Amino acid sequence: MVKNRILVALFACCVAFLSFPKNSFAQNPGDYYIEDPHTFYGGLLLGANFTQVDGDSYAGYHKVGLNVGGIMYARLAEHVAASLELLFSQKGSRGHKVQESGNVGEFIQKYRIDLNYAEIPIQINYFDKRRSHFGAGFSYSQLISSKEIIQTNLRSVGTDSLKFRKADLNFVLGGNLHLVKGLFLNLRFQYSLFPIRTKENINMDFGRAEQYNNLFTLRLMYLF
Numbered sequence: 579m580v581k582n583r584i585l586v587a588l589f590a591c592c593v594a595f596l597s598f599p600k601n602s603f604a605q606n607p608g609d610y611y612i613e614d615p616h617t618f619y620g621g622l623l624l625g626a627n628f629t630q631v632d633g634d635s636y637a638g639y640h641k642v643g644l645n646v647g648g649i650m651y652a653r654l655a656e657h658v659a660a661s662l663e664l665l666f667s668q669k670g671s672r673g674h675k676v677q678e679s680g681n682v683g684e685f686i687q688k689y690r691i692d693l694n695y696a697e698i699p700i701q702i703n704y705f706d707k708r709r710s711h712f713g714a715g716f717s718y719s720q721l722i723s724s725k726e727i728i729q730t731n732l733r734s735v736g737t738d739s740l741k742f743r744k745a746d747l748n749f750v751l752g753g754n755l756h757l758v759k760g761l762f763l764n765l766r767f768q769y770s771l772f773p774i775r776t777k778e779n780i781n782m783d784f785g786r787a788e789q790y791n792n793l794f795t796l797r798l799m800y801l802f
Contacts, residue, residue: 620650621760625797629669631691631774633789636673641691643668645795657705661713665697669791688729693742693774693791695719699750710762712753717768719746746791747771760802766795 624646628639647665654660673689701715721744752766770790777787 617653618650619801620648621799621801623647623649623663623665623764623797623799625764625795627667627669627793627795629671629791629793631669631671631789632792633787634671634673634689634691635686636671636675636689639792639794640672640674641670643670645797647697649799651703651801654702659703659705659711661699661701661703663697663699665699667695667697667719669693669695669793685731686728687731688727690725690727692725694722694724695746696722701750701752703754708756710754710756714751717748717750719748720744721746742775743773746774748791752795754799760800762799762801764795764797764799766797768793768795
């Protein structure tokens with residue numbers, strides 16, 4: 579729960595920063611970073627996902643995974659640009675708290691879900707004069723591999739990638755704080771619009787009938 583509050587606070591700070599009046603960044607226009615006038619420009623992304631799977635009987639963004647790839651922007655107007663990313667993104671869940679399963683006398687001692695995706699987020703972004711920007715859009719993910727491990731006082735259960743849907747469509751909302759030159763700090767939230775698996779593929783002793791990816795991403799972005 580502490581991690582939840584920290585991540586939400588970071589996201590709120592980022593959004594608040596992007597909402598400040600323009601004159602709070604500099605005393606005169608010459609202090610602003612001058613935006614590259616190119617129509618297309620790209621960059622690299624490197625950071626981490628803090629994830630959970632809603633519906634697995636555990637709460638908290640305890641699974642930390644890699645988020646790495648590239649991004650391309652296309653300017654649509656003076657302060658508006660569309661962005662397209664190509665990412666390798668690790669999602670999933672971690673549960674270490676002992677809790678009772680659906681079977682009397684059985685207790686879950688350790689639980690984990692590891693999901694590896696190739697992901698393509700598409701967003702519309704609004705830029706201020708310092709090139710800090712925020713955006714919203716959607717992300718399509720294709721499952722590369724998965725693993726689920728459930729360890730109880732009575733047994734150990736493992737499942738393969740056939741238990742999870744191959745595609746995951748997410749809503750995406752995030753902000754990018756311009757630090758220096760081409761370097762940005764990015765904070766993003768995203769959530770599955772459709773279940774990543776349903777009751778037909780879930781051992782109902784260990785979760786709800788539908789499960790969803792729920793995550794925050796914290797990254798550094800460098801634009802060339």
